[in-house]
Amino acid sequence: MRTHTCGQLRAEDVDTEVVLAGWVANRRDHGVVHFVDLRDRYGMIQLVADEDAPEGGMEGLSGLHPEDVIQVKGVVRMRVEGQRNPDRDTGDVEVLVSSASKISSAARLPFEIADHIDVPEEMLMRYRYLDMRRSPMQERMKLRTIANHAFRKALIEEGFYEIETPMLTRSTPEGARDYLVPSRMRQGSWYALPQSPQLFKQLSMVGGMDKYFQIARCMRDEDLRADRQPEFTQLDMEMSFVDEEDVYSLVESVMAAVYREIKGVELQLPLERMPYAESVRRFASDKPDLRNPIEVVDLASEGAVLDFVVFNNVLKDGGWVRGIRVPAGSSLSRKQVDSIEAAAKDAGAGGAAWCKVTADGPTGPLSRFLKAKEDEHPVVCPVGIAGLSEAGAAFLKALNASPGDLVVTIADAPRRAMTALDAIRNKAGALMDLIQGPDCLLWITEFPLFEETDDGGYHPAHHPFTCPVMDDVEALKSGEKESIRSRAYDLVLNGVELGSGSVRIHDRDLQKSIFKAIGLSEEVANERFAFLLEAFRYGVPPHAGFAIGLDRLYALLFGADTIRDVIAFPKTATASCPLTGAPSVVDETQMGELGISQLVPENLNEA
């Protein structure tokens, strides 16, 4: 159908007879000269019909509409000096058209196919096939292919097998909410779509596959975010006879391969590592962006809590009183400081108390707790801040604040305080333009094995197949769950959790005791994980693995704002697909075959 693509022709092709096909990107009709820009995935070429063109040319290029699909025959010719287009690879030449035929005509478009347009994202998703014709999506799909290939190549060269695991599998309700699929053959029973190939990759290790990887789709029926989709893609890996060091170096080498391929940079290896406890203490986060130099100070443990009723009450209830120093932050406007407080509130905290530090003394809402009272002598402050009380001086000393800085504090229950501190740290870092420099990849290690649930129970922080740190196993026996560290690790890129993994349990008894610790009775554990526990009877290699969230990685690597931008056909925040209209109501007969009936009236769903 074509001899060349639209991005292919150059000066050396002059006088070649060509057949081209593509979409009409633009027309410029000058009466006796017609131009058409013909576009395909490979580029854009200018077609022309003028007085030199055979008769069919002018006729063929008339009456075309944007995005019509056409096929043209013609001859490549050099453009006259001064009429070349240096912005286009094909800009030195054009095709003098001898005939053109319309293969498929396009209706009026919902939006222009151009790079400069500003269209609601919902519109782009509803007409994704049109959005895909534009260069941002073209570029991202290309980069995604290159990056996927780089990962595959690196892993296969390391001796990994690519193993496809089932999409119809068993429900594991202790994790995220499952997407369920009814079984027709065995009515009343259900498959679940995989939240991850976790158990199958472990079974592959029992099966002696030694090194497994898969670019795997995972489904989780939970609420969405800018960086969360109901189905997403992971680079999933597992290795036998290894420990965490082997996993770190493998993941580092495949990440380096992708950075080389996509960004043309060499990653500095090995990557920095930080234990979870240190990360939480210094950055109030298990995924800190270390490009941001701001650190969190625990004012209570520094003995620097002000006599402020809000702080006192929070501490009494076991909460956190912690703060950050924003270097040179007193240059921020009131509006900008308010936006930091708004970030704290948005993260669920009651608010954020702040003051600006000047040589004449602190200013702002918190300042009255820092200043010496009228009957007190102000403290002589070593960094030269006037009018401070002793408590005020200690407070600023703990934060290492000096004139010109801004200090922001959060007082709240630990979990909320952590979210809020992370939010204000990020916000302040962004406002002060502190977040600079090359991409920051970092390992967070020694995650806690368990997390306390709202009802006072415990559930696995990672998943129940994670091996505890051996030194902490004694604590497991004595029931001190919260202090047990795990051999789980996360990879963090610029403050985004890119992936996680762990050394797995390969001992049947240890696995059983973990099930017990998370409140799974032996019967339930046996019922749900019988296949795993049984497999563990037949010789299990020690194994460990990792999974990288590719959508998140690619969003960062390709400079996209959300993971939707790097997914060909993404879903909305309510997990619906604007293109196909999924999820949709199904026929009664379809449900009948599956032995299910609808409880919710249909009109509720359709409203």
Added chain:
RNA sequence: GGGGAUGUGGCGCAAUUGGUUAGCGUACCAGACUGUCGAUCUGGUGGUUGCGAGUUCGAGUCUCGUCAUCCUCGCCA
């Protein structure tokens, strides 16, 4: 499940803060035009303001509800 933002021709925005026939840009359509490349010029089609109710002489504008999209807390082993 909670909080917040947004919703006006296909798209981007405006409408003197409750007052005539909802305006502009762009796209689209038609015509003109010897070289354009986000062409240009002229003309034209197209909306009752997401949906529903209410207040009012009068609602794009105020109130309540609802829906959709986005952000976010919870949630995401």
